[in-house]
Amino acid sequence: MISLTFPDGAKREYPVGTSGADVAAQISKSLAKKAVAVTLDGAMADLAEPISRDAKIEIVTRDDPRALELIRHDCSHVMAEAVQELWPGTQVTIGPVIENGFYYDFARNAPFTSEDLPVIEAKMREIIARDRPFTREVWSRDEAKRVFAAKGEAYKVELVDAIPADQDVKIYKQGEWFDLCRGPHMPSTGKIGTAFKLMKVAGAYWRGDSNNPMLTRIYGTAWQDEKALADYLHRLEEAEKRDHRRLGREMDLFHFQEEGPGTVFWHPKGWTLFQELVAYMRRRLKADYDEVNAPQVLDASLWETSGHWGWYKENMFKVQSAGDETKDERVFALKPMNCPGHVQIFKHGLKSYRDLPMRLAEFGLVHRYEPSGALHGLMRVRGFTQDDAHVFCTEEQMAAECLKINDLILSTYADFGFDEIVVKLSTRPEKRVGTDAVWDHAESVMSGVLDQIAASSNRIKTGILQGEGAFYGPKFEYTLRDAIGREWQCGTTQVDFNLPERFGAFYVDADGQKKTPVMIHRAICGSMERFTGILIEHFAGHFPLWLAPTQVVVATITSDADDYAAEVVDALKAAGLRAELDLRNEKINLKVREHSLAKVPVLLVAGKKEAAERTLSMRRLGSNAQTSGALDEVIASLVDEAVPPDLKRKALAAKAA
RNA sequence: GCCGCGGUAGCUCAGCUGGUAGAGCAACGCAUUCGUAAUGCGUGGGUCGGGGGUUCGAAUCCCUUCCGCGGCACCA
Numbered sequence: 001m002i003s004l005t006f007p008d009g010a011k012r013e014y015p016v017g018t019s020g021a022d023v024a025a026q027i028s029k030s031l032a033k034k035a036v037a038v039t040l041d042g043a044m045a046d047l048a049e050p051i052s053r054d055a056k057i058e059i060v061t062r063d064d065p066r067a068l069e070l071i072r073h074d075c076s077h078v079m080a081e082a083v084q085e086l087w088p089g090t091q092v093t094i095g096p097v098i099e100n101g102f103y104y105d106f107a108r109n110a111p112f113t114s115e116d117l118p119v120i121e122a123k124m125r126e127i128i129a130r131d132r133p134f135t136r137e138v139w140s141r142d143e144a145k146r147v148f149a150a151k152g153e154a155y156k157v158e159l160v161d162a163i164p165a166d167q168d169v170k171i172y173k174q175g176e177w178f179d180l181c182r183g184p185h186m187p188s189t190g191k192i193g194t195a196f197k198l199m200k201v202a203g204a205y206w207r208g209d210s211n212n213p214m215l216t217r218i219y220g221t222a223w224q225d226e227k228a229l230a231d232y233l234h235r236l237e238e239a240e241k242r243d244h245r246r247l248g249r250e251m252d253l254f255h256f257q258e259e260g261p262g263t264v265f266w267h268p269k270g271w272t273l274f275q276e277l278v279a280y281m282r283r284r285l286k287a288d289y290d291e292v293n294a295p296q297v298l299d300a301s302l303w304e305t306s307g308h309w310g311w312y313k314e315n316m317f318k319v320q321s322a323g324d325e326t327k328d329e330r331v332f333a334l335k336p337m338n339c340p341g342h343v344q345i346f347k348h349g350l351k352s353y354r355d356l357p358m359r360l361a362e363f364g365l366v367h368r369y370e371p372s373g374a375l376h377g378l379m380r381v382r383g384f385t386q387d388d389a390h391v392f393c394t395e396e397q398m399a400a401e402c403l404k405i406n407d408l409i410l411s412t413y414a415d416f417g418f419d420e421i422v423v424k425l426s427t428r429p430e431k432r433v434g435t436d437a438v439w440d441h442a443e444s445v446m447s448g449v450l451d452q453i454a455a456s457s458n459r460i461k462t463g464i465l466q467g468e469g470a471f472y473g474p475k476f477e478y479t480l481r482d483a484i485g486r487e488w489q490c491g492t493t494q495v496d497f498n499l500p501e502r503f504g505a506f507y508v509d510a511d512g513q514k515k516t517p518v519m520i521h522r523a524i525c526g527s528m529e530r531f532t533g534i535l536i537e538h539f540a541g542h543f544p545l546w547l548a549p550t551q552v553v554v555a556t557i558t559s560d561a562d563d564y565a566a567e568v569v570d571a572l573k574a575a576g577l578r579a580e581l582d583l584r585n586e587k588i589n590l591k592v593r594e595h596s597l598a599k600v601p602v603l604l605v606a607g608k609k610e611a612a613e614r615t616l617s618m619r620r621l622g623s624n625a626q627t628s629g630a631l632d633e634v635i636a637s638l639v640d641e642a643v644p645p646d647l648k649r650k651a652l653a654a655k656a657a
Numbered sequence: 658g659c660c661g662c663g664g665u666a667g668c669u670c671a672g673c674u675g676g677u678a679g680a681g682c683a684a685c686g687c688a689u690u691c692g693u694a695a696u697g698c699g700u701g702g703g704u705c706g707g708g709g710g711u712u713c714g715a716a717u718c719c720c721u722u723c724c725g726c727g728g729c730a731c732c733a
Contacts, residue, residue: 590695
C-alpha cells in the first residue's frame with residue numbers, strides 16, 4: 001500500500017500502482033470528469049500514471065491555472081498531427097510551451113505560409129473532436145531510433161540521441177499519431193477545447209544555431225476558454241496601439257526612411273522628448289560624474305587595441321576619405337563604443353590614486369552596423385546615444401562603485417514608474433579575453449555585490465546568466481517591467497580588467513608604483529533612443545507633464561477670445577511651459593478631438609466668458625471633465641506639475657531642511 | 658545575415674485571372690464665430706520603392722536590388 005496526502009492534509013491508503021484517475025474517481029464522479037492531471041509532491045504527472053510511492057497528491061482539473069500549460073502542450077501535439085496529416089512527409093522536431101502559447105518547428109521543403117494556418121486550424125479541430133486518448137509508452141532507445149528513422153524523421157532521431165542515458169525514452173500517442181515527448185499530457189485531445197488560434201509562421205534555426213538548417217515554426221496560442229482567448233487577443237491589440245513606431249508617426253515624433261536604415265530622423269516634438277530625457281539624466285549625473293565628449297571618428301588602430309576591431313569588425317562602420325584623388329588611405333571607424341575614447345582622456349596626464357575613482361560620463365553617439373533583420377524602430381538602431389560612463393577606480397573601490405551605480409540606476413527607473421527590477425549577473429562567456437584568475441576574481445566581487453543588492457530591497461529580484469558576460473568582463477544587467485508587463489533590459493554595469501591594461505592606462509599609487517585601474521562601464525537607459533521608445537510604449541504616448549513634448553494647448557471657441565488666448569500662451573511660455581495656440585476657425589469639438597488624438601496632456605479652452613473673466617476651462621487628456629480656474633492659478637498649478645521628479649525631490653528636501 | 662510576407666496619394670487601404678489608377682481621412686480654397694472627441698461645399702495631389710526583363714500593352718507576370726513587417730540568429 002502507498003499513502004497519499006491530499007491538499008487539506010488528509011491521508012489515504014491506496015494499492016501500489018493506483019493512478020491519479022483512480023483516486024479522482026473514488027472521490028467523485030464529477031472530479032474524475034474534470035481532472036486532467038495530478039501533481040505528485042508538486043510535480044505535474046499524467047492522470048494515468050501508476051503511483052508507486054508515498055506522495056503529496058493534488059488532482060489538477062482543467063480550470064486549474066496549472067492546466068494551461070497542458071492545454072498548450074497538447075495543442076502543439078495536435079498541431080503537429082494536423083500538419084503531418086495535411087502534408088505527409090513533413091518532419092516534426094520540437095514543440096514546446098511558451099508564454100501565452102506554444103509553437104512547433106517543422107522541416108519541410110516548401111515552407112508554410114499564413115494561408116495554411118486556417119487549414120491547419122480546421123484539421124486541429126477535427127483531431128480534437130475525435131477526442132482520442134493520450135497514452136504513454138516507454139521505448140528502448142534503439143527501437144525509438146529505428147521507428148523514427150523508418151518514418152524519415154531524422155530530427156527525432158537526433159533528439160532521441162540527445163536524451164540523457166538515465167532518462168526513459170517516452171512516446172505519447174494520440175490515436176495513431178505519436179511523438180517523442182517527456183509529457184505530461186491530459187487524458188485525451190478533446191480536453192484541449194476550442195480556445196486556440198494559430199498566430200504566425202516564422203523561420204527558426206534547428207536547435208537555435210544559425211549554422212543549422214532553417215525550419216518553419218508555427219506559433220499558436222491556447223487558453224482555457226473562449227473568453228480568455230478573446231482577452232488575450234484584445235491585449236495584443238492594445239499593445240499594438242502603443243507601438244512606439246505607430247505613436248511616433250501619429251504624434252509626429254520621428255521617422256525613418258530608406259536612405260538611413262536604422263537611423264532616426266527626430267522631429268521637433270520627438271527631439272523635445274529626447275532632450276528632456278537627456279536633461280534629466282544629466283542632472284542626475286551632476287553630483288558624481290564629469291561629462292566628457294570623445295571623437296566620433298577614430299583610427300582603426302585604436303579599435304584594434306581595444307579588441308573591438310577583432311571581435312566586432314563585421315558590425316562596425318569603416319570611415320575613409322571619399323575623394324578619388326586622396327592620398328590619405330587611413331582607415332577610421334565610426335565609434336561603436338565610448339570606452340576607448342574615455343581611456344584616452346584618462347591617460348592624458350598623469351593620474352594619482354588620489355584622483356580615483358574618476359567617473360567620466362558621455363551622452364555618446366555610437367554607430368553599430370546591426371544585422372538588417374535586427375532593426376526595429378527605436379528599439380534597435382544603427383546610430384544611437386548611450387548614457388555611458390566609465391569609472392576608473394582601484395580594486396578596493398570597485399564593489400562600492402557598483403553599489404553606487406546600482407542606487408543611481410534604481411532611483412532613475414523609479415522616477416519613470418518602473419519599480420519592478422531584475423538584476424542579473426552575467427558570467428564569463430566562451431569567447432573572452434583575460435586569464436581565468438582575473439575572471440575568478442571579478443566574478444567573486446560581483447557576486448558579493450549582487451548579494452548586497454538582493455538584500456537591499458525586496459522589490460529587486462536577482463539572478464545569474466551563465467556565460468552571458470561581455471568578452472572583457474562580467475556584468476550586471478538591469479531589466480525593468482513596463483506598464484503592460486513587458487520586460488526590457490536597459491541598464492548595465494560591467495567590470496573590465498582588460499581594457500585599461502590593453503591601452504596601458506595606469507595611475508600612481510600611494511607607494512609611488514604604477515598600477516592599472518579597474519574600469520567599470522555603466523549605462524542606465526542604455527540607448528537613449530531605445531529608452532525613449534520604451535517610455536512611449538510604457539506611457540502609451542500619454543506622458544507625464546514634465547516629459548510631454550507639447551504640454552498645453554490653448555484653444556479658442558470664438559475669435560473674440562483670440563487676444564486673450566495669445567496672452568495666455570505667452571504667459572505659459574514665460575512660465576517655462578511648452579504651450580501652443582489654436583486659433584483656427586474650427587468648432588471646439590474638432591479642436592478637442594485633434595488635441596486629444598495628439599495626446600496633449602492639458603487643453604485650456606478660452607471662449608467669450610473666459611476672456612471676459614480671465615479664467616480658463618481646463619480639460620485633461622483621458623477625461624471629459626472640465627474644470628474652471630483663474631489664469632494665474634491654472635498656470636501656477638501646471639508649472640508645479642511640470643517639475644521633473646528629481647527636481648521635485650530636491651525642492652522637497654530643501655523645504656524639509 | 659536567414660525564413661516568410663509586404664512596399665499604390667501625407668496617413669489607412671482597394672485595385673480579381675495584364676488594357677497606362679481609386680476611396681476615406683489629411684491638405685488647400687470658400688462659407689460658417691459655432692461652448693468640450695469629426696460643420697458644409699469645392700479643389701488639387703500618384704513616373705504604383707528602384708533597376709532590368711516578358712508582352713502590342715505591366716501597379717498586376719518574371720528576375721534583381723533597396724526598404725519595411727513577423728520570427729530566428731546576433732546585440733561589445
